[in-house]
Amino acid sequence: MTVSLLPALEIATGPEPTHAVIWMHGLGADGHDFEPVVDELDPDRLPPTRFVFPHAPQRPVTINGGYVMRAWYDIVSMDFSERREDPAGVLESAAQIEALIARENARGIPDNRIVLAGFSQGGAIALHTALRHPQRLAGILAMSTYLPLADTLAAEASPANRDVPIFMAHGRGDTVIPHDFGKRSGDFLAAGGYPLEWRSYPMEHSLCLEEIRDIEDWLAGVLVA
Numbered sequence: 001m002t003v004s005l006l007p008a009l010e011i012a013t014g015p016e017p018t019h020a021v022i023w024m025h026g027l028g029a030d031g032h033d034f035e036p037v038v039d040e041l042d043p044d045r046l047p048p049t050r051f052v053f054p055h056a057p058q059r060p061v062t063i064n065g066g067y068v069m070r071a072w073y074d075i076v077s078m079d080f081s082e083r084r085e086d087p088a089g090v091l092e093s094a095a096q097i098e099a100l101i102a103r104e105n106a107r108g109i110p111d112n113r114i115v116l117a118g119f120s121q122g123g124a125i126a127l128h129t130a131l132r133h134p135q136r137l138a139g140i141l142a143m144s145t146y147l148p149l150a151d152t153l154a155a156e157a158s159p160a161n162r163d164v165p166i167f168m169a170h171g172r173g174d175t176v177i178p179h180d181f182g183k184r185s186g187d188f189l190a191a192g193g194y195p196l197e198w199r200s201y202p203m204e205h206s207l208c209l210e211e212i213r214d215i216e217d218w219l220a221g222v223l224v225a
Helices: 031-040 087-106 121-132 150-156 179-191 209-222
Strands: 008-012 019-024 049-054 058-061 067-070 114-119 139-143 166-171 196-201
Touching: 008 031, 019 087, 019 121, 031 049, 031 209, 049 087, 087 114, 087 121, 114 121, 121 139, 121 150, 139 209, 166 179, 166 209, 179 196, 196 209
Parallel strands: 019 049, 019 114, 114 139, 139 166, 166 196
Antiparallel strands: 008 049, 058 067
8 A cells, every 4th residue: 555645844954964863743733733843953063964844644633623633643532541552543553653764764864864753643654653663763752742552563573673862852741741751751761771861841831941952962973884
């Protein structure tokens, strides 16, 4: 089955990019949401990098009364003690991100020079897709998020990405995805042997300047292959 490419905003930090960061936005936003972050990063610390900000498909979201918005998957419950994400939507979005990875491969950027990144829902898709991707990636950047479909990871995890660097960050005042809920996902991955770097910040469901500086440091460390 052929997966159509998602529309996306692209920003290159230099000519002929040698690395790529595919960065997914949160619920109800679009690819422009994190465009300003690129300007906050020091290009001299990174190789020529193509930042790809795809726009999620439009779909009805149950917790928002079925209102149609950009979403990587449906959220069927506000209860954090049960599964909130629609598995079919997660799998569909993962396939679409895999298609974007394949496009970067076709443009000359191998898997081990690609980071999957995302915020909130987008971070959930970054985690889900990267941990199951069959080839070694450069890293996973997951902000203000959690691990979806965690109960299937053991059976589906890719051996190639068992040691992929993971940076997870969360606001201690987050009321959208509670900090402790996100931290449980981090603890789950760390207990599974994944090399996790966890950061907490004095913020709500957002990014802060300190976090951007830490992201820059982390990207400078993984975009080196």
